[in-house]
Amino acid sequence: MADVPVALIHVTDVRRITPRMARITFAGDGLDAFPTWPDQQLKLLFPRPGQSAPRLPDVPADGDAMRWYQAFCALPEDERPWMRSYTVRSYDPDRQRLTVDFVLHGGFVLHGGAEAEATTGPATRWAATAAVGDTLARYGPAADYARPLPLGTADWLLFAGDETALPAIGSLVEALPPGTRALACIEVANPAEEQRFTTAADLTVRWVHRDGGAAGPGDALPAAVRALPFPSGSVFAWLAGEAGTVRTLRRHLVEERGVDKRQIDFAGYWRRRLTQDDAPTAEDLAEARERIEAAPTAQQ
Numbered sequence: 001m002a003d004v005p006v007a008l009i010h011v012t013d014v015r016r017i018t019p020r021m022a023r024i025t026f027a028g029d030g031l032d033a034f035p036t037w038p039d040q041q042l043k044l045l046f047p048r049p050g051q052s053a054p055r056l057p058d059v060p061a062d063g064d065a066m067r068w069y070q071a072f073c074a075l076p077e078d079e080r081p082w083m084r085s086y087t088v089r090s091y092d093p094d095r096q097r098l099t100v101d102f103v104l105h106g107g108f109v110l111h112g113g114a115e116a117e118a119t120t121g122p123a124t125r126w127a128a129t130a131a132v133g134d135t136l137a138r139y140g141p142a143a144d145y146a147r148p149l150p151l152g153t154a155d156w157l158l159f160a161g162d163e164t165a166l167p168a169i170g171s172l173v174e175a176l177p178p179g180t181r182a183l184a185c186i187e188v189a190n191p192a193e194e195q196r197f198t199t200a201a202d203l204t205v206r207w208v209h210r211d212g213g214a215a216g217p218g219d220a221l222p223a224a225v226r227a228l229p230f231p232s233g234s235v236f237a238w239l240a241g242e243a244g245t246v247r248t249l250r251r252h253l254v255e256e257r258g259v260d261k262r263q264i265d266f267a268g269y270w271r272r273r274l275t276q277d278d279a280p281t282a283e284d285l286a287e288a289r290e291r292i293e294a295a296p297t298a299q300q
């Protein structure tokens with residue numbers, strides 16, 4: 001059995017759960033022994049125009065993941081699949097299905113116009129028109145990328161993010177033990193984008209709507225978190241969303257709320273004006289280093 005966690009997956013169901021969120025379910029090889037932890041990220045590989053399935057290099061006989069990735073990078077650019085990061089929203093071990101929620105950013109709204117379409121990307125274009133039978137590939141998930149919450153190290157949990165973080169926040173809060181105190185502050189376009197979570201935790205959700213003022217996704221969140229009255233006691237914070245917004249939130253928590261850096265798990269999920277193919281900026285690299293240094297000490 002190869003160690004390279006790459007496989008084709010096929011769409012079995014597509015639903016538009018809100019105007020800007022497509023919930024897509026997949027079947028495929030390897031979903032019988034799929035690792036299940038909340039906030040489970042994986043890479044999805046999207047076919048290029050004219051391809052019915054993403055082109056993948058063969059898995060080396062020795063299962064060397066690095067050599068597979070080198071072969072992937074060596075594919076001609078116009079044939080190499082686009083690779084994007086997503087979160088497993090849910091996994092059904094009985095039916096061997098995994099479900100991913102795709103934010104339809106840019107011009108792809110259910111009844112909307114196309115004026116912002118140029119700012120969208122290939123993953124979103126694919127998700128906006130996906131149909132049963134369509135084929136992608138997945139790379140992962142891998143246990144190395146699990147971000148377990150260090151439960152028990154703080155009196156309460158703070159989740160803050162934009163809609164790209166909704167699948168992760170949903171999977172995390174739904175797995176919280178009964179009675180865990182948690183506050184989630186989530187930015188979405190408008191009330192139609194809100195979701196409901198089923199959880200045993202003592203969860204309060206504050207929705208932040210950017211329609212009616214904020215310049216773009218992620219812009220409304222920092223002010224909303226700044227204005228939040230925090231519950232008493234120590235906090236562990238989980239932050240994800242637009243990279244600059246996450247940076248601002250983190251600075252606020254550390255400098256203005258006195259939160260210990262080690263009590264913050266953070267990830268920039270996307271970058272304004274940059275695609276996931278664009279190279280990391282100096283800030284991205286510095287944060288990647290900091291993220292490793294500030295990684296939570298305790299494990300769930």
Ligand SMILES: Cc1cc2nc3c(=O)[nH]c(=O)nc-3n(C[C@H](O)[C@H](O)[C@H](O)COP(=O)(O)OP(=O)(O)OC[C@H]3O[C@@H](n4cnc5c(N)ncnc54)[C@H](O)[C@@H]3O)c2cc1C
Nearest residue numbers: 085086087103105121122123124269271272273274275276
């Ligand atoms: C660990 C991780 C988990 C993630 N999980 C999810 C998930 O479960 N669901 C999900 O929808 N996304 C998730 N994301 C975010 C997703 O990977 C990015 O939004 C990605 O850029 C989308 O790819 P694309 O091809 O549509 O756009 P790209 O080609 O990467 O970017 C094209 C343009 O779109 C802009 N852009 C990208 N994303 C957004 C956005 N959300 N809003 C506005 N503009 C945007 C970029 O700035 C760029 O200008 C996750 C990211 C990470 C790192």
